[in-house]
Amino acid sequence: MNDRIGRLRDVTINLAHGGGGRAMRDLIEDVFVIAFDNPALASLEDQAVFPLADLARLGDRLAFTTDSYVVDPLFFPGGDIGTLAVSGTVNDLAMSGAKPLFLSCGMVIEEGLAVDVLRRVAASMQRVAIEAGVSIVTGDTKVVERGCADKLFINTAGIGVVPPGVNISARRAQAGDVVIVNGFLGDHGAAILVARQQLALQADIASDCAPLGSLVDAMLGACKDIHCMRDATRGGVATVLNEFAVSSGVAIRIQENALPIREEVKGACEILGLDPLYLANEGKLVALVPPYAAQRVLAAMHAHPAGTRAAIIGEVVAEPTGIVVLHTVFGGQRIVDMLTGEQLPRIC
Amino acid sequence: MNDRIGRLRDVTINLAHGGGGRAMRDLIEDVFVIAFDNPALASLEDQAVFPLADLARLGDRLAFTTDSYVVDPLFFPGGDIGTLAVSGTVNDLAMSGAKPLFLSCGMVIEEGLAVDVLRRVAASMQRVAIEAGVSIVTGDTKVVERGCADKLFINTAGIGVVPPGVNISARRAQAGDVVIVNGFLGDHGAAILVARQQLALQADIASDCAPLGSLVDAMLGACKDIHCMRDATRGGVATVLNEFAVSSGVAIRIQENALPIREEVKGACEILGLDPLYLANEGKLVALVPPYAAQRVLAAMHAHPAGTRAAIIGEVVAEPTGIVVLHTVFGGQRIVDMLTGEQLPRIC
Numbered sequence: 001m002n003d004r005i006g007r008l009r010d011v012t013i014n015l016a017h018g019g020g021g022r023a024m025r026d027l028i029e030d031v032f033v034i035a036f037d038n039p040a041l042a043s044l045e046d047q048a049v050f051p052l053a054d055l056a057r058l059g060d061r062l063a064f065t066t067d068s069y070v071v072d073p074l075f076f077p078g079g080d081i082g083t084l085a086v087s088g089t090v091n092d093l094a095m096s097g098a099k100p101l102f103l104s105c106g107m108v109i110e111e112g113l114a115v116d117v118l119r120r121v122a123a124s125m126q127r128v129a130i131e132a133g134v135s136i137v138t139g140d141t142k143v144v145e146r147g148c149a150d151k152l153f154i155n156t157a158g159i160g161v162v163p164p165g166v167n168i169s170a171r172r173a174q175a176g177d178v179v180i181v182n183g184f185l186g187d188h189g190a191a192i193l194v195a196r197q198q199l200a201l202q203a204d205i206a207s208d209c210a211p212l213g214s215l216v217d218a219m220l221g222a223c224k225d226i227h228c229m230r231d232a233t234r235g236g237v238a239t240v241l242n243e244f245a246v247s248s249g250v251a252i253r254i255q256e257n258a259l260p261i262r263e264e265v266k267g268a269c270e271i272l273g274l275d276p277l278y279l280a281n282e283g284k285l286v287a288l289v290p291p292y293a294a295q296r297v298l299a300a301m302h303a304h305p306a307g308t309r310a311a312i313i314g315e316v317v318a319e320p321t322g323i324v325v326l327h328t329v330f331g332g333q334r335i336v337d338m339l340t341g342e343q344l345p346r347i348c
Numbered sequence: 349m350n351d352r353i354g355r356l357r358d359v360t361i362n363l364a365h366g367g368g369g370r371a372m373r374d375l376i377e378d379v380f381v382i383a384f385d386n387p388a389l390a391s392l393e394d395q396a397v398f399p400l401a402d403l404a405r406l407g408d409r410l411a412f413t414t415d416s417y418v419v420d421p422l423f424f425p426g427g428d429i430g431t432l433a434v435s436g437t438v439n440d441l442a443m444s445g446a447k448p449l450f451l452s453c454g455m456v457i458e459e460g461l462a463v464d465v466l467r468r469v470a471a472s473m474q475r476v477a478i479e480a481g482v483s484i485v486t487g488d489t490k491v492v493e494r495g496c497a498d499k500l501f502i503n504t505a506g507i508g509v510v511p512p513g514v515n516i517s518a519r520r521a522q523a524g525d526v527v528i529v530n531g532f533l534g535d536h537g538a539a540i541l542v543a544r545q546q547l548a549l550q551a552d553i554a555s556d557c558a559p560l561g562s563l564v565d566a567m568l569g570a571c572k573d574i575h576c577m578r579d580a581t582r583g584g585v586a587t588v589l590n591e592f593a594v595s596s597g598v599a600i601r602i603q604e605n606a607l608p609i610r611e612e613v614k615g616a617c618e619i620l621g622l623d624p625l626y627l628a629n630e631g632k633l634v635a636l637v638p639p640y641a642a643q644r645v646l647a648a649m650h651a652h653p654a655g656t657r658a659a660i661i662g663e664v665v666a667e668p669t670g671i672v673v674l675h676t677v678f679g680g681q682r683i684v685d686m687l688t689g690e691q692l693p694r695i696c
Binding site for chain 1: 362363364366367368369370371372373391392393394395396397398399400401403404407408409410411412413414415416417418420440441443444446450452453454455456485486487488490491492493495496497498501503505507508509510517518519578579581582583584587591595626628685686687688689691692693694
């Protein structure tokens, strides 16, 4: 069907591009098939099909996840909705220890969006997909009338394979486990605030949006028995730690002076009365590892580009169950609760 | 975490329900986890994990697909956005011959939506999931500000396993193949028109929205070598036939007097100047089967509740390649092109 490539003449999206007919086919072939460049998608079947034997060579369990992305604005320092849509879903797979393999891509487009915006977003998605070693193999395009969506929403679902012996779960935290993060916290949330001009700051804060599959691979190389791991997106590190504490029935103590936070992000938080522990990240994970392996895992992270600023920020203790406690720089303690209410809408 | 169930007190959705914190967790536990009732989802991990060996017992290839659903209105005769979101993705899997197994569910909700609407939609999804033998195992919830989406959009992605020896593809049509549909055409499109009151018709037309996995199973039992199969959603039967003709480099002839179309749907199409061949279906498939197996497949369909009105509507011929021709009841012929433009926005 290569004779059809290049047929798309429209510069903005109209309802026909979601109608199931020729205009939609031209859009899909001319924007998405070209950008995502792989045989499964190019065949234009309604589903991608892969030999199970190829998956079984990589591990013994399938991981499956999904996220929708509604970030506002679509483009921000350090990324865009496309880099987010690939990184976020890749990371949800990687947090189970899975090797991420295949993504789906469902686009909901507002009538009137510039086709060039879609091309830029698709190019971003493919760039991150290549970096993460995944292919975008199946997709869907819907168009809604002007005013019925805000420019562009993307859903990606992802499939990966978990290697034998890896068993990461929010329920596996144990007293003694060491809490590690892979670098500066809150960059994504702060970057979106600046991009929305809700913050009159000249600070050069960029989103940390990045796929973490190869970092996790390096961590598992140092210790297969990572107990808990989750990326600290909406709700931030505070929410992830609370999820671990509640799911495992343990307490988690973190040290304020150990938290890696950029001065610019601290400054932005002080101005706005925000707590960086609740700010969203898009390239940061929280891992709970057994104490004997902590230094090994940390060293492996430091040797990886996505973990150069990795740090131990706390430890798991037996009690009080379900509680996260912050030891402040002033020697005090305060409970770090789950996020209540909405800190920042449409952060991802 | 059962002590948390029932915590959701809100009657309408607000931005906090998409914030990643406590309100979101309460919504997910109280609406989705209860409705979709399965251990993978209830564990509230960010990904569902399954043994590959269990999948390998069902077949040798994995099928993966996605669709977003933006139908307007959310509820219509014969279904709602929830029945659609499960049936549509199950059907995309089934059309490859795959046994559908697992679905993801990504919700984009407009601030202000009634929680009861979500409960009804989730209940519909689960009802169809049970009927189709699939589990909704992973999900995501985003909330956007009032006016930034239209009530509710749902994305589902699906995973299934293709049994050995089944090889269905839009590229496999051959001269001599028989074209079969499983029943009345255009019901979904007509039902949406009536529901939108674009049609002042008292007619009792309901959407045909239904999962087709077990029908396909019965068809494959009659003939493993089905060449092409696709559900005739957006763009209708006309578009699917064109896709087969173009992808396989063949021509397809269909007989107008063989098309199963309800009198009410014919009437609606005449009033509105629509062609039922382009109307969307949500429980109808088009299959191309080798001639030796056509009667066997048809008999298997007639014996299945979703195929009682199955009919042979045409045949594949060698030329002119890429063309679909309708033989009219008056003895004439006309070319049935792909859908051009948008017949009916937000039909699914």
